[in-house]
Amino acid sequence: MRIATYNINSVRLRIERVLDLLKNSNIDVLCLQETKAENSKFPESRFIDNGYEYCAFNGEKSYNGVAIISRVPLTNINIQEFVNTHARHISTDLPDGTSIHNFYIPAGGDEPDRDINPKFAHKLDYVDSMTEYFKSNHDENSKLIIVGDFNIAPYEHDVWSHKQLLKVVSHTPIEVEKLNSLKESINWIDVAREYIPESEKLYSWWSYRNKDWRKSNRGRRLDHIWVTNPLKPKLSKFEILSDLRNGEKPSDHVPVIIELQE
DNA sequence: ATGGTTGGGGTCCAA
Numbered sequence: 085m086r087i088a089t090y091n092i093n094s095v096r097l098r099i100e101r102v103l104d105l106l107k108n109s110n111i112d113v114l115c116l117q118e119t120k121a122e123n124s125k126f127p128e129s130r131f132i133d134n135g136y137e138y139c140a141f142n143g144e145k146s147y148n149g150v151a152i153i154s155r156v157p158l159t160n161i162n163i164q165e166f167v168n169t170h171a172r173h174i175s176t177d178l179p180d181g182t183s184i185h186n187f188y189i190p191a192g193g194d195e196p197d198r199d200i201n202p203k204f205a206h207k208l209d210y211v212d213s214m215t216e217y218f219k220s221n222h223d224e225n226s227k228l229i230i231v232g233d234f235n236i237a238p239y240e241h242d243v244w245s246h247k248q249l250l251k252v253v254s255h256t257p258i259e260v261e262k263l264n265s266l267k268e269s270i271n272w273i274d275v276a277r278e279y280i281p282e283s284e285k286l287y288s289w290w291s292y293r294n295k296d297w298r299k300s301n302r303g304r305r306l307d308h309i310w311v312t313n314p315l316k317p318k319l320s321k322f323e324i325l326s327d328l329r330n331g332e333k334p335s336d337h338v339p340v341i342i343e344l345q346e
Numbered sequence: 347a348t349g350g351t352t353g354g355g356g357t358c359c360a361a
Binding site: 118 | 349350351352353354355359360361
């Protein structure tokens with residue numbers, strides 16, 4: 085079973101790119117963020133026509149939006165609201181009973197101060213609300229996967245310069261602390277760092293504002309896949325498709341993939 | 347210290 089997460093920054097603009105990913109990387113379940121399409125405009129038929137019969141989506145006009153695209157049946161599709169009504173979450177069960185939660189955590193604006201920046205306050209409250217949700221509704225012995233654009237790069241080597249980003253939203257100590265509490269809620273395992281040591285630079289996002297993303301390589305690891313302990317022995321592969329930052333009209337994020345043995 | 351780019355929808359907001 086191959087599961088991917090990808091912040092696509094408009095599913096309609098990049099539908100061909102997404103279909104290529106599904107085909108070329110043999111994906112079973114794809115979780116998208118920033119679809120930027122209300123549900124009536126979600127290109128569901130394009131996925132169905134390409135062998136992905138099961139689509140669950142939660143969108144809104146212009147902003148946010150998440151979706152799960154699958155070639156295996158999805159059951160118990162559920163949408164939770166955290167803090168407000170933004171379309172930032174969707175979850176489903178897979179045939180083997182594993183539940184998967186797909187999140188688009190708020191970016192948080194520019195100023196890392198909750199008293200003067202409501203977007204930053206929203207981000208911190210959002211992560212707190214996720215922590216409460218998992219603590220009260222789930223436990224570490226269930227088969228659970230959480231994926232998405234978390235908009236937080238927790239470790240020193242999850243950003244290109246720890247020192248220069250300490251006061252930049254996505255890598256501030258308060259955000260990292262909130263993310264750590266979420267991680268501890270039901271003892272989540274950060275799959276990326278099971279495969280690639282914390283001492284190694286690892287990114288999933290590069291800003292559009294750098295002329296040559298590869299040359300400047302000012303990246304951040306904002307996209308995550310975490311699993312609970314019962315799934316740990318089933319993990320068989322981890323990939324970040326950095327090459328997809330290239331080509332015509334790329335997203336600023338790249339796909340992150342895990343493989344689980346059946 | 348500043349500005350750099352992109353997408354959606356509509357002449358600006360969010361990332």
